[in-house]
Amino acid sequence: MTHALQAREVDRNYDFFVRHLAEYLGNHRGHYALLKNQQLIEFFPKPGEAYSEGLKRFPDAVFSIQEVTDEPIDLGFFSHV
């Protein structure tokens, strides 16, 4: 897997994810979405479970994972640097 391939997969899946986020939030807030080729594969309660399943399903390891949340990361200390 190259960084470029994975970066493109992350970007494309993120666009797909953001477009569908509102519908996911209802029943899956806080879960982790496994995404491949701009498609939702499955939700998982923990990121590690989504990652392990991604490696199992996609031997090329090209996939992405997004937490179902509409909250940005808040860095506390760093937010004010």
Next chain:
Amino acid sequence: MYKLEGRHDGRRIIIPIQILVPAPEHDLTATAANALLDTGATNSGITPIIIEKLGLQSIGKRPLGSARAEEQVPRYLFRVGLEMTASERRFPFIFDAIDGFELRNSVHFDALIGMDILRQCNFEMRHDGGWSLAFGM
């Protein structure tokens, strides 16, 4: 339950930790890091140097709020290991993989431990300058 204890300098608490690859569970490939305990941060983060050392690939993106603007930051899966003092265990206690972010512009530490890890612990800071972090409950 395991416990880390120390004394703070009145400004911040920085502890030695291990950052490990996210999977498989038996893969203990790790690198050492100094981490800031930050109860104001929702998520944990690691610097690009740590990311490069472990060969981690970004698995997604997420907005990050800062004083200047909101930007998209790459996210990485990794595990955090805490060394245990006064313990018979030889290996660090390893938390489940977390969904962290790339920590930029860090000078005093190369990882940040946020509430995704701290909420799994008992954290105490005392007026005499001592602190403790209990985990593995």
